[in-house]
Amino acid sequence: MDSQSITKKKRDANIELLRIVAMLMIITLHFNYRSNALLVLGEPASNVQLFATILEAIAITGVNVYVLISGYYLSSSKVRLSKVLLLILQVYFYTLLISGAMMIVGAYSVKPEDKLDRALRYLFPISSEHYWFVTAYVIMYVLAPVMNAAVNTLKRKQLKTVIIGLLTWFCFIKSIVPVKFGTDRMGYDFGWFICLYLIAAYIRKYNIVLFRDAKKSALVYLISVVVIAAFSLVFYKINFDTGNFNYYAEVPCHYNFFFALTGALGLFSVFRFMRLKENLLAEVIRIIAPYTLGVYLLHMHFEIADRWVEWIEHIIGETPLDNVLMFFIHLVVSVLIVFFAGIFVDWIRKYIFNFFGRVLGDTRLFRFIKRVDDDLC
Known part of the structure; x- marks a missing residue:
């Protein structure tokens, strides 16, 4: 496989670079949340929170x-x-191995009443949504044919x-109606x-040019970013x-918010x-990009x-x-540490899988x- 080896053709380096950028974005989202840097409704905002x-x-x-x-790739492959x-x-490599490693070093702790729930998360990581992203991704993968x-x-x-019907259901209505x-x-x-x-399959099948050229695509992405930030700040202020x-x-930062979709399409088009x-x-x-899913599986265990x-x-x-510049520097360093640590671990995982593949291949x-x-086929 790996999950990333979708086709035998040489991948487009530009799209593989975007895969890396997307994972760096995802780690940034997680850092903002885990470091308590985001705005809290009803509480005064700091400069760092506004920046975050x-x-x-x-x-x-x-x-x-x-x-x-x-x-985009799966829709044209077997x-x-x-x-x-x-x-x-x-x-399973990540859910079980990391859990075992945490037990060995004594960093694993769980209340007696939570043991069953924790065991289910490790033994059935997809069904139990150990990683919500992976659960959704695997179901999508299985339904791909x-x-x-x-x-x-x-x-x-x-x-x-x-596609328009699905977007209406999942995206358009929720983006304008202020109730859940x-x-x-x-x-x-x-x-x-x-x-x-x-959407990606439609773009690929009909070779859709979304926004005419790279500059207009970048403009769509930037406008989407501005709208998301503006909505977030305005409604935070109204709520305050x-x-x-x-x-x-909080809707502007939902993945199925309309401008989160247009921003993604703009960046994809760039x-x-x-x-x-x-x-x-x-x-x-091309070497690094295939390991990006492993980055997610490691740091979101x-x-x-x-x-x-x-x-x-x-x-x-x-x-x-309390300092925007120092916060940004800390964020960049932290994101890069997580990214390259994840790449390294998944590189090891690949060699382990390849070894067992050779041993058990017959x-x-x-x-x-x-x-x-x-x-x-």
Whole structure:
């Protein structure tokens, strides 16, 4: 597999660079949240909190972009059983190995009444949403053959109608109605991922030029960022003064908010227009990009997600929440530490998987999986 080895063709370095940028955005979102740097409704705002809100608007498109990239590639490829199994095994590698390591070093602690819930999170990480992103991603991945069949069968107008219908349900209505609907998961679910997948598949199948050129695409992204930041700050202020809009004040930073979608499409379009030279940099990008999912699986493990900011603080000092420049420097260093640590760990994971693949490659189980893959091609 790995989950990232979707096709045998050489990946476009520009899109692979975007995959890296998207993961850096995602880590930034997590750092802002875990370091308590974001605005708190009803409480006075500091300069760092205002700055972090702007960073949030810049980075909130990361998840949507990452899923768009997956849909863009998967929609034109065969989803083999081996790829699905290796994706699931990759998740188990992190959930079980990290939990075991935490137990060995004595950092694992759980209340007796929580033992069963914790065990379920580790033994059934996808069903229990150990990682909400992975649960949604795996379901999308498994449904990819069905969606690909639909994309290849439906007429262009029919596919466009389906996408518009899904966007109306998941995005348009929730973006303007200031109340929370029972079916709205704020983009934290496979329904929204399926919507993004179909958008990416439509773009690829019909080679859609979204915003004419790179400059206009960048403008769409920047306008989306400005609108998200402005909405966040305006409704924070309204809530602070009146106590109203407790829910809608957070909507601009939901993944299925309209401008989070337009921002993602704008950024995706910028990198589609980009052309990187075929040199050492392009090869390094292609080498690093496949390990980005491992970065997520490492730092968002249940035992690590609430601790990694604190661990980094032991190395580079406490997060400065009273100085914007120092906060930004601390954020950049922290994000890079997490990113490259995750790349390194997933690189090791790949070599372990490759070793077992060579050792077990001629077993009955592996031959069966290969036959199934051949039948699916």
